[in-house]
Amino acid sequence: WNNNNDMEVARVMAGVCGQEPTNKQIPDCAAHHMLINETDLDRFMLLLPGVGHGPMHVNTGGVFGQCEEQFEDFYTTYHDYMAQNVTIGPSETVMDDDFEIPDYSTIDDDRTPIVDYTVYTKKELFREKMHLEFF
Numbered sequence: 001w002n003n004n005n006d007m008e009v010a011r012v013m014a015g016v017c018g019q020e021p022t023n024k025q026i027p028d029c030a031a032h033h034m035l036i037n038e039t040d041l042d043r044f045m046l047l048l049p050g051v052g053h054g055p056m057h058v059n060t061g062g063v064f065g066q067c068e069e070q071f072e073d074f075y076t077t078y079h080d081y082m083a084q085n086v087t088i089g090p091s092e093t094v095m096d097d098d099f100e101i102p103d104y105s106t107i108d109d110d111r112t113p114i115v116d117y118t119v120y121t122k123k124e125l126f127r128e129k130m131h132l133e134f135f
Helices: 029-036 041-053 055-059 066-077 122-134
Strands: 085-088 118-121
Touching: 029 041, 085 122, 118 122
Parallel strands: none
Antiparallel strands: 085 118
8 A cells, every 4th residue: 555656755745636735633532532423424424534534645645646637627527516606504514505694684583593604616615625624
């Protein structure tokens, strides 16, 4: 097993298929304990690649080679789809495509909690959650 089969060993923490990785921390016992105790399958599946495994690729020499071209081709091929917006709500829940963020300024009661929503393009979400955290 050797992802980096060059004659000389090189360790770079700056390359994930041509991009700067966002998750460089080696998973510790607390990260794995948190994952095995996760009861929400969607959240478990979202966290597993990045929290439990992905940074090891960065810390053992980076990820490079053909994947640089493959990611560029992927982003080009699916440009229109990746340009669509997706809204992330509480606990990183992906909202329905037709979801609209409430206008809290029009709600006149003290019982409606203000929820923090984040709107990404699908490319931003994929790049942040998969491309840069997974590897």
